[in-house]
Amino acid sequence: xxxxxxxxxxxxxxxxxxxxxxxxxxxxxxxxxxxxxxxxxxxxxxxxxxxxxxxxxxxxxxxxxxxxxxxxxxxxxxxxxxxxxxxxxxxxxxxxxxxxxxxxxxxxxxxxxxxxxxxxxxxxxxxxxxxxxxxxxxxxxxxxxxxxxxxxxxxxxxxxxxxxxxxxxxxxxxxxxxxxxxxxxxxxxxxxxxxxxxxxxxxxxxxxxxxxxxxxxxxxxxxxxxxxxxxxxxxxxxxxxxxxxxxxxxxxxxxxxxxxxxxxxxxxxxxxxxxxxxxxxxxxxxxxxxxxxxxxxxxxxxxxxxxxxxxxxxxxxxxxxxxxxxxxxxxxxxxxxxxxxxxxxxxxxxxxxxxxxxxxxxxxxxxxxxxxxxxxxxxxxxxxxxxxxxxxxxxxxxxxxxxxxxxxxxxxxxxxxxxxxxxxxxxxxxxxxxxxxxxxxxxxxxxxxxxxxxxxxxxxxxxxxxxxxxxxxxxxxxxxxxxxxxxxxxxxxxxxxxxxxxxxxxxxxxxxxxxxxxxxxxxxxxxxxxxxxxxxxxxxxxxxxxxxxxxxxxxxxxxxxxxxxxxxxxxxxxxxxxxxxxxxxxxxxxxxxxxxxxxxxxxxxxxxxxxxxxxxxxxxxxxxxxxxxxxxxxxxxxxxxxxxxxxxxxxxxxxxxxxxxxxxxxxxxxxxxxxxxxxxxxxxxxxxxxxxxxxxxxxxxxxxxxxxxxxxxxxxxxxxxxxxxxxxxxxxxxxxxxxxxxxxxxxxxxxxxxxxxxxxxxxxxxxxxxxxxxxxxxxxxxxxxxxxxxxxxxxxxx
RNA sequence: GCGAGAGUGGCGGAAUGGUAGACGCGAAGGUCUCAAACACCUUUGGUAGUAAUACUGUGUGAGUUCAAGUCUCAUCUCUCGCACCA
Numbered sequence: 001x002x003x004x005x006x007x008x009x010x011x012x013x014x015x016x017x018x019x020x021x022x023x024x025x026x027x028x029x030x031x032x033x034x035x036x037x038x039x040x041x042x043x044x045x046x047x048x049x050x051x052x053x054x055x056x057x058x059x060x061x062x063x064x065x066x067x068x069x070x071x072x073x074x075x076x077x078x079x080x081x082x083x084x085x086x087x088x089x090x091x092x093x094x095x096x097x098x099x100x101x102x103x104x105x106x107x108x109x110x111x112x113x114x115x116x117x118x119x120x121x122x123x124x125x126x127x128x129x130x131x132x133x134x135x136x137x138x139x140x141x142x143x144x145x146x147x148x149x150x151x152x153x154x155x156x157x158x159x160x161x162x163x164x165x166x167x168x169x170x171x172x173x174x175x176x177x178x179x180x181x182x183x184x185x186x187x188x189x190x191x192x193x194x195x196x197x198x199x200x201x202x203x204x205x206x207x208x209x210x211x212x213x214x215x216x217x218x219x220x221x222x223x224x225x226x227x228x229x230x231x232x233x234x235x236x237x238x239x240x241x242x243x244x245x246x247x248x249x250x251x252x253x254x255x256x257x258x259x260x261x262x263x264x265x266x267x268x269x270x271x272x273x274x275x276x277x278x279x280x281x282x283x284x285x286x287x288x289x290x291x292x293x294x295x296x297x298x299x300x301x302x303x304x305x306x307x308x309x310x311x312x313x314x315x316x317x318x319x320x321x322x323x324x325x326x327x328x329x330x331x332x333x334x335x336x337x338x339x340x341x342x343x344x345x346x347x348x349x350x351x352x353x354x355x356x357x358x359x360x361x362x363x364x365x366x367x368x369x370x371x372x373x374x375x376x377x378x379x380x381x382x383x384x385x386x387x388x389x390x391x392x393x394x395x396x397x398x399x400x401x402x403x404x405x406x407x408x409x410x411x412x413x414x415x416x417x418x419x420x421x422x423x424x425x426x427x428x429x430x431x432x433x434x435x436x437x438x439x440x441x442x443x444x445x446x447x448x449x450x451x452x453x454x455x456x457x458x459x460x461x462x463x464x465x466x467x468x469x470x471x472x473x474x475x476x477x478x479x480x481x482x483x484x485x486x487x488x489x490x491x492x493x494x495x496x497x498x499x500x501x502x503x504x505x506x507x508x509x510x511x512x513x514x515x516x517x518x519x520x521x522x523x524x525x526x527x528x529x530x531x532x533x534x535x536x537x538x539x540x541x542x543x544x545x546x547x548x549x550x551x552x553x554x555x556x557x558x559x560x561x562x563x564x565x566x567x568x569x570x571x572x573x574x575x576x577x578x579x580x581x582x583x584x585x586x587x588x589x590x591x592x593x594x595x596x597x598x599x600x601x602x603x604x605x606x607x608x609x610x611x612x613x614x615x616x617x618x619x620x621x622x623x624x625x626x627x628x629x630x631x632x633x634x635x636x637x638x639x640x641x642x643x644x645x646x647x648x649x650x651x652x653x654x655x656x657x658x659x660x661x662x663x664x665x666x667x668x669x670x671x672x673x674x675x676x677x678x679x680x681x682x683x684x685x686x687x688x689x690x691x692x693x694x695x696x697x698x699x700x701x702x703x704x705x706x707x708x709x710x711x712x713x714x715x716x717x718x719x720x721x722x723x724x725x726x727x728x729x730x731x732x733x734x735x736x737x738x739x740x741x742x743x744x745x746x747x748x749x750x751x752x753x754x755x756x757x758x759x760x761x762x763x764x765x766x767x768x769x770x771x772x773x774x775x776x777x778x779x780x781x782x783x784x785x786x787x788x789x790x791x792x793x794x795x796x797x798x
Numbered sequence: 799g800c801g802a803g804a805g806u807g808g809c810g811g812a813a814u815g816g817u818a819g820a821c822g823c824g825a826a827g828g829u830c831u832c833a834a835a836c837a838c839c840u841u842u843g844g845u846a847g848u849a850a851u852a853c854u855g856u857g858u859g860a861g862u863u864c865a866a867g868u869c870u871c872a873u874c875u876c877u878c879g880c881a882c883c884a
Contacts, residue, residue, distance in 0.1 A: 001836095212802055212879085219801060219880055226884085244884060257884095300882085326882045336884045344799080345882055413883055533878070607822070609811060613804080614877085620823050621810065628822085630837095669812070672821035679821090741817050746865040748817055772851080786864050792816055796864045 002633055004597035008705040012114055020721050021061075021116040025507070025519055027070035033523050034061045034073045035502050035562075037531035037539075041077050041102035043087060046109040047579070048605065048617065049532075051589045053568040055602045056611055056667060057530050058115045059701035063662050065116075066697075066725035072523060074505040075110070075117040077103050077124035081494040085425035089458060095425045096451075099126055109590050113598045114704050121508045125427075125497030130504060132448035133514035134496055135430040137550070138419075139441050142431070144553060146192040149439070152418055156184035156463065163422040163463050182287050186463060188420035189429055189490060196545050197221055197412035199559075203544065209565040210612075216536045222413025227397050228333065229406045231256060231310040234318055238267060240310055243332030243411055247400070248392035250314040251380040252339040252360035254350065257302065257322045260285045261329040273306040278323055285325040300326055300349045313405045314396070315381060324349065332411055341366045417542065419493060424457035424466040426491030434478035434485035443479050449487070465489040498539055499546040502526050502561060521557050529562040536567060566665065569614040571605070576616045587617050599703035600626040606667035606702050628671075629706055631678055632695065636714060640686035647680055649735045651694055655728035658698045667702065674699055689716055697726055734790075741792035742767040744776040760787045767793040 015021060036057050039050060061073040079099045088095040103124060110117070123130050141147040155164040157174035164174060164181060174181055201221050204214050226245035233240060240256060258264065260282045269275055281303045302324035309318040326345055327336050340350035340357040347370035350357050357366055360380045364371020377383040377392055382399060386392045400406030420429065428449040430442035442449055452473045457466040467473060467489040478485035500514070507519035531539070540562075547561035572578055573585025580586065592601045604625040609615040645651045654677045661670035677695055681687050693716045696707035700720045711720050734756060740763060742750040750770035754763060764785055767773060773795070780797040787793045 215802055216879060222880085222883065224883075242884080246884080324882095326884095328883070331883045333884095338884090343884075345884080348882095411883080413880090537879075607810090615810075618810065618823070624822050627837095634837095668810090669821080672812075675821055739817080743816085743865075746816090746863095751817075784864070786816090788816060792865095794816080794864055 001630060002706075002709075004599065004706065005594070007709045008112070008114060008593075008598050011705045011708045012111060014708075014719070015114075015116070015721065016119075018721075019120075021065075021071075021073065022118050022120055023072040023074075024070055025522060029068055029070040031523060032061075032064045032069040032071045033502075033526045033528070034064070034071060035505075035526045035529045036075070037529075037535060038076045038078050038498070038501060039106060040081065040083075041079055041099065041106045042083060043098075043102055045105050046589050047571075048587050048589050048592075049568075049571045049579075050110075051113060051601060052571055052605045052608075052611075053530050053532075054110065054113065054115045055605055055702070056568065056665060057528070058602075059606065059662055059667065060528065060665075061116055062701040062704065062721070063725060065721070066700075066723060068724070072121075072505065073117055074121040074508075075115075075119075076122055076501060076505070077106070077126070078494075078498050078501070079103065079124045079126045080426045080492075080497055082423065082425070085423060085457070088425070092455070094453065094455075095457075096126060099124065112590060112593050113602065116704075121505050123504065123508050125501065128448045128450055129511065131427040131497065133504070134427050134492065134500070135442075135447050135449060136444055136514065137500060137546070138427075138492070138496075139430060139444065139447075140553060140555075141191055141549065142441055144549075146195070146549065147419065148190055148192070149187050150190050150416075151185050152188045152190070153183035154186050154188070154422070154463070155181045157181055163459070184463060186420075186422075188418050189431075189488075191417040191419050191545075193417045193541075193545050194412060194414055196548055197223065197414045199548055200414070200541060200544055203548065203560050206560045207565065208563055210567060212533075213536045213540070213565050213567060216533075217541060220414065220537045220541060223410060224412075225410050226408075227400070227406045228409040229313065229337065229400060230404075231313060231337065233264075233268070233321075234309040234311055236268070236271065236308075238264065240264060240321070240335050241333045242335045242337045243409055244337055246339065246342070246389075246393070247396040247406065248377065248380075248383065248386075248389055249339040249342055249360050250312070250337070250396055251377075251383065252341050252358045253312050253314070253319060253337040254340060254356045254358055255320040255322060255338045256310050256335060257324040257327045257338055257346075257349065258335040259327040259329040260323050260325050262323075262334045264335075265323065268305070268308055271308050274303070277303050278305065281323055281325075288325070300324060300345070300352055302326075302349065302353065304353070313400060313403070320355065322349075322353070330415060331413065340370065342370050342372060344370050344372075346370070414541075417545075419496070420490035421493050422459070422463060422465040422489075423491050424451070426493065427496055428467065429488045429490050429492060431488040432476055432478060432485045433488065434481060434483060436483055437478055437480040437485075439488075440478055440480045440485070446479075465491060467491070495539060495542045499542045500550070502529075502543075503547075503550075503556065520555075525558045525560065526562045527564065529565045531565070531567060532570075533567045536565070540565065567612060569610070569612050571608070572614055572616045574617045574619070579617075585617075592622065596622065596626045597629075597705075599629055599706045603629060603671060603703050607671045609668055611665045611667060625671075628675060628678070629703060631682065632699065633706065633710065635678070635681060635687065635692055635695070636710060638681075638684075638686045639689055639692060639714065642688050644688060644690060645694070646684055646687050646691050647677075648732055650677060650680055651691070652728040652730075652732040654698065655694065655726050656730070656733055659725070659728070662701065670698075671702065689714060692716065694726055696720065697723065738790060740766070742770055742773050743792060743794040744773060745796060746794060749773045749776055756790055760789060763787055763789070763793050767795065 034057050036053055061071050064071045084095045084098050088098045157164055159177045159179040201223060204217060224245050226243060227247050228241050228243050231240045302322045305321045308321055310321050312319050338346035340346040341359045342361055358379055359366045360377055361375045362378050363373050363375030374389055376387045383392050383395060397406050430449045432440050432442060434440055452470050454470055459466055460469050474487050476485055476487050503515050506523040507515035510516055543561060548559050550556040551559045575585055577583055604622040607625055654673050657673040658670045696710050697720055700707040708720050736756055737753050738756055740752050740754045741748055750773045752766055752770055754766055764787055777795055777797055783796040783798050785795050
């Protein structure tokens with residue numbers, strides 16, 4: 001019937017030749033910046049999931065262009081990272097070559113879909129011209145005291161003798177050899193993201209992120225307000241400071257627990273009578289992975305410190321101190337006050353080790369479980385008689401503050417960002433270590449610090465980055481004193497390159513700076529950013545942190561990088577499970593493109609269901625969409641030479657529906673509306689050119705190739721990509737007549753076609769005279785009549 | 799455990815508090831054909847009825863309302879995110 005392959009190639013060529021989708025940095029039009037999360041070009045090629053989000057945002061971008069905006073809709077590649085490194089090691093090639101191949105495949109696949117990206121702005125995070133600026137920005141962090149080195153645990157496989165990423169050590173076992181992963185301490189570069197916890201939280205108010213995404217961010221930042229309280233250690237000058245959100249329960253504190261890594265253990269060494277036992281416990285928990293330690297339902301373990309006691313500052317009682325690995329060193333102060341009566345974990349611990357449980361909040365049954373609700377305070381000295389939590393907390397903190405035993409404190413779960421990876425395939429951290437001068441930044445004139453072109457970059461067996469083994473590369477001179485020095489061999493994490501890429505798109509070829517002031521000011525914020533839910537926490541936080549920092553040092557105009565952040569749902573296999581090779585339910589988008597065309601695939605993926613929800617693949621559904629496009633194509637055979645709209649009301653209604661639905665990412669109902677329009681057109685003997693033009697214009701953002709071709713074949717006007725988005729007249733969306741619904745006591749008893757201009761009285765009169773309605777109301781008392789103009793009449797009888 | 803979201807035909811899914819099931823798929827019957835495929839037409843939540851129509855129906859149970867898939871409360875189930883965070 002028509003050769004979709006030929007048509008799609010033709011228009012893709014046309015757009016490319018005409019540079020239709022190239023954004024201009026000096027346009028009089030209003031700007032609009034549409035961004036999709038750039039892909040990691042894996043060896044497997046494009047996934048149908050990519051097609052869903054790319055098409056959705058493509059439709060938005062295309063519509064915005066027709067509406068007269070200067071649209072920036074770019075794409076690039078997030079190509080550093082482990083899979084490429086491992087693939088390259090396995091095949092004995094350089095990762096950059098592997099990446100080059102993969103990008104080629106991805107690019108071709110994406111181009112065949114007819115996504116309106118501005119390919120002139122394409123780059124990869126692995127391009128030296130790009131990572132030069134990633135390194136440059138790292139040095140800005142360093143310059144402003146936000147990058148520092150600290151000892152941190154890494155996941156370590158004692159068998160393979162290499163450091164592992166969290167992904168490689170999931171479940172607490174090494175992905176390669178299956179042995180259990182331990183923690184090994186190593187000096188690492190860190191970024192002080194914790195300093196930005198509050199701005200990252202309040203900044204959300206300046207965005208229109210989807211609510212679920214805001215929530216994910218808020219949870220991850222994990223703000224909690226409370227106090228740091230000082231507990232004296234009996235018979236010493238030492239103190240233990242704990243963080244708590246519940247100072248009101250202080251009288252219920254019957255013991256303390258400190259983390260095995262807590263430094264006070266060393267300080268109190270001579271006082272602790274069972275120090276050997278403590279050391280054993282420390283070793284034991286060191287060998288546990290984070291995973292094991294955090295495993296729920298696990299029985300609590302701990303060791304009591306013999307010979308030392310703390311003093312409860314509320315009632316001066318001596319209480320036991322325990323070491324337990326359920327207390328984490330990296331949150332709060334690494335020590336807690338335990339209130340077994342009102343905390344599950346403390347309750348469990350106290351029960352196991354026979355520690356007293358003192359109830360201080362009334363309302364539960366503490367013989368059975370910890371009580372966590374509100375209630376009047378009891379057994380609580382100065383707090384007795386207070387009924388609310390807020391008041392009790394305040395009273396207690398004020399009481400302790402006067403004695404210098406407490407300070408109000410806000411804590412965040414958000415930690416500093418571990419910015420080092422012991423890997424080859426990442427941006428080298430541009431620092432040099434000199435024995436004389438310490439850490440010295442690489443001068444910006446010497447950026448980028450390039451990755452060496454070597455053949456061997458297997459991980460070393462001492463936990464260092466593979467770069468450490470490349471002596472030629474490591475040995476350098478100190479930029480400060482000129483003496484011999486060594487390069488930092490750690491590389492940046494995968495998240496680095498994606499933490500500012502949207503800025504580079506604004507001015508991708510600039511070799512003076514990461515993006516010119518003019519470009520940054522012109523494009524400003526990303527108006528609409530789309531990505532997966534899996535990146536709604538970490539990537540989004542890193543990107544916002546990075547941008548807020550650049551803003552604070554005056555390099556970018558906006559504090560928040562993204563106005564809207566939306567998330568698409570996943571596309572599952574036909575069996576409702578996640579697509580995977582092993583399950584054999586993978587659909588390759590390019591098979592579909594070859595078989596039924598890009599337009600059919602695009603239309604189907606937009607029609608598949610609610611954009612935000614996951615959806616299962618259905619080949620029959622796909623065929624239905626292909627059928628729809630075929631029917632649109634056949635409309636060409638029924639054009640008459642009349643002018644105007646044959647179905648004016650419906651046309652205006654459809655423009656309205658499609659316009660609003662694309663704005664709200666309700667593509668499925670937009671397409672449904674177009675199907676309705678088509679169904680009605682088909683019922684006519686023939687339609688006008690305008691009728692056809694309006695349908696294909698509205699369909700164009702979703703199925704751009706076939707609509708352009710129909711437009712050209714029938715001389716309907718200039719190419720659709722150069723035309724304008726239709727507007728609707730609200731008054732024309734209302735028909736002259738409508739079907740009035742008549743209910744009796746809320747149940748539909750009749751329908752009648754009436755004029756839209758009918759008055760309430762007229763509507764009621766008609767309603768009462770419907771035969772079936774009469775059957776219900778005759779002889780009954782009419783209590784009242786509710787009449788909704790242009791809709792319905794409800795007669796309430798007794 | 800905490801947080802977010804969702805439960806509607808055989809399936810994917812529509813419904814500013816106002817006709818539940820739009821649109822699509824599938825299925826059944828028909829037209830075309832030697833036949834099939836394609837295409838086209840008709841029907842399609844369930845029960846009863848030739849039909850008009852009636853009853854019933856949005857996870858479950860209450861409630862608010864003239865009117866509830868939609869609002870409120872309770873409850874169950876599922877999905878996702880976070881999780882020994884003090």
